[in-house]
Each structure stands twice: as structure tokens, then as C-alpha cells.
Amino acid sequence: MARTNVCPMYDPPAEPAMYAFSYTVPAGARLAGGFMVAGSGEASEKAGEAYRDRIVALHDNSPEGLACKVDYVLETMLLRLAGLGFEWPDANSAQIYTVQNIGHLVGPMMAARGIAPAGLCWHYARPPVEGLDFEMDVHGAAADGLITP
Numbered sequence: 001m002a003r004t005n006v007c008p009m010y011d012p013p014a015e016p017a018m019y020a021f022s023y024t025v026p027a028g029a030r031l032a033g034g035f036m037v038a039g040s041g042e043a044s045e046k047a048g049e050a051y052r053d054r055i056v057a058l059h060d061n062s063p064e065g066l067a068c069k070v071d072y073v074l075e076t077m078l079l080r081l082a083g084l085g086f087e088w089p090d091a092n093s094a095q096i097y098t099v100q101n102i103g104h105l106v107g108p109m110m111a112a113r114g115i116a117p118a119g120l121c122w123h124y125a126r127p128p129v130e131g132l133d134f135e136m137d138v139h140g141a142a143a144d145g146l147i148t149p
Helices: 063-083 103-113
Strands: 035-041 093-097 120-123 135-140
Touching: 035 063, 063 103, 063 135, 103 120
Parallel strands: 093 120
Antiparallel strands: 035 135, 093 135
């Protein structure tokens, strides 16, 4: 997964810890085609406004507010994927980070779009920025696990 600085709601680690890491290999190597897209929360990346003013549906955790947050993040991730030449079906892992109840959004907003056909991993953790409620990252690994020559 791309994040290492989320805030678990329950049983947080006693000290900073790394859950996983990714690495790349030179183009033309035996395993090509993987990607890692950095996490994004529901804050616009436009410059000029205070960060707090760029948060989508700030403090609105109603079903509608959460839908706006999730939609914004999904669109941001899709743009990042496209910038790398990929689409949702190319992602074999999608990680979400929220303590909000988004269960009602997983089917119509994520599964229906073809997000992470291999599954979605929901970490019951807060994004690392105060005011954010939903964050996501995705990756498409050419291979997971130990790679030997």
C-alpha cells in the first residue's frame, strides 16, 4: 500500500511502523507494467485557497456528504491513473482509509465502476490530515511478493 502515515482508530501501534513497501524495476526488465498511485483525500489540489477551504463537504458525514467526498476522491484517482496510462480495471489493489460508514457507497460508487476487481481493502483508520474523512490509494503490481532473478 502507498500510505504509511494513517491513524488507526483502534489498537494503534506504539511507535511508527511500516506495513508494506513497493519498488520498481527498470523498463524492459522481466516484470513490467506495475504502478503505484499516491493516496488522495477529499481536498482539492488547487492552489490559492486555504487547505481547509478546499476540503469537500467539510464536517459533513451525512450519506450525501460522504458520497460527495468519495466521488471527489474516485475522480482524482481516475485522473492520476489516466496520467500513467491506466484505468480502474488495471488496479489490482485499492486501499481506503476512513472511520466513516461508507458501506452503502461501495457497491454503486466503487464496484459498479470496476474499481479493484481483485478486491477493496478498507482500513479502519483516519487520513493523516485533520478535516479529511476519506482517503484512497491504488496500485497495479506486475507481481506481488518476492521477486527473484
